[in-house]
Amino acid sequence: MLKQIEGSRAVAEAVALCRPEVICAYPITPQTHIVEACGEFVKTGQLQNCEYVNVESEFAALSVAIGASAAGARTYTATASQGLLFMAEAVYNASGLGLPIVMTLGNRAIGAPINIWNDHSDAMSMRDAGWIMLFAETNQEALDLHIQAFRLAEQLSCPIMVCMDGFILTHAYERLEIPDQAAVDAFLPPFVPRQALDPADPYSIGAMVGPEAFTEVRYLAHDKQLQALEVIPEIHQSFKEQFGRESGGLFHTYQVEGAATVVVTMGSLAGTLKDAVDELAQEGPQVGVISLSCYRPFPRTELRHALEHARRVIVVEKAVAPGAGGVVSMDLRMALQGVDCYVKTVIAGLGGRPVTSPSLQSMLRRALKGELADLHFLDLNRGMVDRELARQRRGIATGPVAENLLKDAATHGAD
């Protein structure tokens, strides 16, 4: 059914269609509307046989999810930003225990300075936690990925983070196709856990493992991610057959065939990028776009194959690893070893800064001329940075940086 609907609510509807048995909720912007809607569905009876637990922290949210999943219940929660960091210990625990929890991450920056707007810093902080990490490009894909996620998680017994850009997707209203219950039921079989806490068949779950087997446990976690590289395209295909839509898979390509320059990105930025390269194509060569829908596991071989004819790869990413550069770029450089191309990193959209088509086009023009630095910060206010650096050179006790910059911005405007 077509509906004009907010991204968050659409995700909540998708989750409800998956018949979760336990949902844990803790509010954090910008995922809050998702769990609010889930709570409403449980209260009104739209979602039945589901326990909705309002918890006291994100750490508890995922911990309740861990207990519920270990007891054999299909379990869902959502978080963002600081919330993800607050539950970090449980994030690793859920994957270590192989519990197929599905969690939405409404991507948002991490403080300090406190900032509630979108970037991918939160997701990047947990990239090695053993979760499968899917990124939605659109709200339709966010909705669809949740339905796929439960099937994938339960098939592999692995938790999944479905990442969607905070505000840009979570708060955007669009016309979306909401599947009907029968179609979702046909696509998503009932949850049969690999292990469950059951008095009739008692297991001990979460035993201490020493050096004699820890490497093997971790290897198997890696192997599970490699299995996901095969299962995700299968589920993508099966979803297409069931629902008649392209959603998910490992990554999406746009005009990549024959393109010497390809931009790689994740999330909603892909839409703006596609517009930017199309406009740019009127004056120069066609630039391709790849948007990753699966970030963990990192589809190394598949990306290498897709990019084997590219000579310039530009990764536009919404997180920075201070002192190192771009995280996705590092992964991609590993994937492209031996391919005759260079990989440039563009950091964009931090803390909700709009990433505009003109900015992207101007960056791409420089890239095509070979003028782009290895690590480029899109729309960086150089004057503001230089003035603060100058203040710091003058003395040590120069005060809090964030406040200095805000004062600077008030004084100098947006020059």
Added chain:
Amino acid sequence: MPQTKLDELSDQQKVKFYQKGTFTVGNRLVDPDKRDVQASQDRSNAITSGHRACQGCGEALGARFALDAAMRAADSKVIAVNATGCLEVFSTPYPETSWQLPWMHSLFGNAPAVATGVQAAMRAKGREDVRAIAQGGDGGTTDIGFGCLSGMFERNDDVLYICYDNEAYMNTGVQRSSATPPTARTATTPAVGDAPGNVFGTGKNVPLIALAHNIPYVATASVSNLHDLEAKVQKAMSLRGARYLHIFVPCPLGWGSAAEDTIKVARLASECGLFPLWEGELGVVTGSDPIRKKVPVEDYLKTQKRFAHLFKPERDEERLAALQRMADHNIERFDLLREDKEPAI
């Protein structure tokens, strides 16, 4: 059940219930319906032998009695969630396990929340006959797991939480927790300087904090009174909603007490007033175990090397008096020297 000769003997002698655990009257002298779960051959042995607890471990003893009693009360339909700690480590060294019930360990600070999840799953599946128990040491309960514990209480989730209190982080090598008593020596409160051992803070009485959540049931118990402990588990399991049981479990290793004195040390803790045994429902204290033979706190303190600096090289009269005041305050608060020597419970 037909009366045996021993039962008749028991009737004739009118064995006082309170003698149990005090003068170690054997189960065979007690009415069959008053015999403890451990006396039964069909006890579940929830935590079975072969685990790696130290000699004289109070926690292993307390956990066995508590869980077997809970198993009997719930027709063996119990799922246990364990916080990280001694009990978790000594019971499940991979690939072995001592647990004969479904058991799960997730993290140090989340056992109450994980148990909430287990209980929510059971409710969603219409399996409310399966009961969730969470357990942890004092560090996992009164410190790092405190947020999750309070959340579980406040929602009144159908979970029995059992804290095995040995008054420090024993698993990591005897460091101070918020349950460590003032003056006690731990690895992070060494017995050096002007005021050796732990500081006199304000204290953190988690059973009373639990009571302040107005949950259906709160009790303290001790391995020195195992019959009482079982009765409290039974009572807790007869109720639904959030329940809290705080069990005093001496740790010979961390306390520097003799392994064979675990029960004696625990008994002295209650008899001197430092660890009062009481229970409460819905925010109100409903009963306590009166002290039959009051002893000064130093009788208790002297059994443990962690308090040795209070007596050597010279007596620390000021701080001994402060500890005695703590005990006296408990005695007054729970009216532990009242005339009726029968336990009110």
